[in-house]
Amino acid sequence: GAGVSQSPRYKVAKRGQDVALRCDPISGHVSLFWYQQALGQGPEFLTYFQNEAQLDKSGLPSDRFFAERPEGSVSTLKIQRTQQEDSAVYLCASSLVAGMENEKLFFGSGTQLSVL
Amino acid sequence: DQQVKQNSPSLSVQEGRISILNCDYTNSMFDYFLWYKKYPAEGPTFLISISSIKDKNEDGRFTVFLNKSAKHLSLHIVPSQPGDSAVYFCAFSGNTPLVFGKGTRLSVIA
Numbered sequence: 234g235a236g237v238s239q240s241p242r243y244k245v246a247k248r249g250q251d252v253a254l255r256c257d258p259i260s261g262h263v264s265l266f267w268y269q270q271a272l273g274q275g276p277e278f279l280t281y282f283q284n285e286a287q288l289d290k291s292g293l294p295s296d297r298f299f300a301e302r303p304e305g306s307v308s309t310l311k312i313q314r315t316q317q318e319d320s321a322v323y324l325c326a327s328s329l330v331a332g333m334e335n336e337k338l339f340f341g342s343g344t345q346l347s348v349l
Numbered sequence: 350d351q352q353v354k355q356n357s358p359s360l361s362v363q364e365g366r367i368s369i370l371n372c373d374y375t376n377s378m379f380d381y382f383l384w385y386k387k388y389p390a391e392g393p394t395f396l397i398s399i400s401s402i403k404d405k406n407e408d409g410r411f412t413v414f415l416n417k418s419a420k421h422l423s424l425h426i427v428p429s430q431p432g433d434s435a436v437y438f439c440a441f442s443g444n445t446p447l448v449f450g451k452g453t454r455l456s457v458i459a
Contacts, residue, residue: 237392266446275353275438275449276393289446324392333446336381340392 235259237341239325245347246315254310254344258327264335265308267300268324270343276324281333282308289333315348322346352376353441355450364459368426372439372450375420379443382415384424387436387452396437397424429457 238257246252258265264283268276269292278292284305293300297315302308312319322345326338354373362368370384380401385393399406399413399422406413412425422439434457439450 268449273358273451275355275440275451276447277449278446281446292446326392334381334442334444335447336383336398336442337395338447340394342390342392 237325237327237339239323239341239344241344242342243345243347245349248316248348249314250348251311251313252315252346254312254323254346256308256310256325256327256341258306258308258325259329259339260306262327262329262339263331264328264333265302266326266328266335266338267308267310268326269294270322270324272321279310279323283331312346315346317348320346320348352448353439353450355439355453357453358451359454359456361456361458362429364431364457365428368424368429368433368455368457370424370426370437370439370453370455372422373420374422374441376441376443376448377420378445379441379448381442382413382422383440383442383447384411384413385438385440385449387438393438426455429455431457431459433457 267279270276281289282302297313299311322343324343326340328335383398384396387393436452440447
């Protein structure tokens with residue numbers, strides 16, 4: 234497709250369960266970002282990849298959160314031992330331009346995670 | 350600390366009138382200022398931006414104003430249309446990934 238694709242669209246997890254969220258960026262886009270959007274809040278930065286290199290993971294809330302982009306295209310955000318406070322929409326964004334100070338990002342529709 | 354404040358969670362405007370959305374920021378290092386628009390069940394989409402060297406940027410019905418001394422950013426939509434009904438996020442960049450406000454839900458009433 235032409236846009237950023239995220240799957241699954243919705244995920245319900247029991248507390249303590251591990252989850253994996255997938256992002257397919259726009260083909261050829263160098264930069265990939267993950268953001269977390271809690272209810273009633275704006276998106277908050279989690280981590281940034283330039284190609285396959287994870288250059289910034291300062292926004293990951295705990296060591297239960299792990300992201301990878303092994304071949305510089307598809308990325309997976311993994312959350313281990315999910316907690317209720319992890320419930321949020323997880324947004325992936327990509328950009329043709331390299332660099333964290335990226336202005337024009339293309340966002341996917343997000344994965345809505347609900348932890349019960 | 351909250352670097353970005355969008356103090357109005359919602360705004361209702363009559364079709365054809367002007368919509369004015371506002372953001373305040375505290376970080377002087379921000380040098381690029383943007384607005385994103387979000388429809389339900391979709392990701393945010395880029396709308397308009399302005400660099401720190403300008404005070405106004407216009408694109409059709411949308412105009413962004415930057416007041417650096419007041420650390421204030423605003424978006425004007427005129428005339429407002431029902432299709433403009435969405436959540437609008439201001440976003441800021443400056444040696445960091447984009448920092449977003451909490452959003453303002455705009456409802457344009459026909």
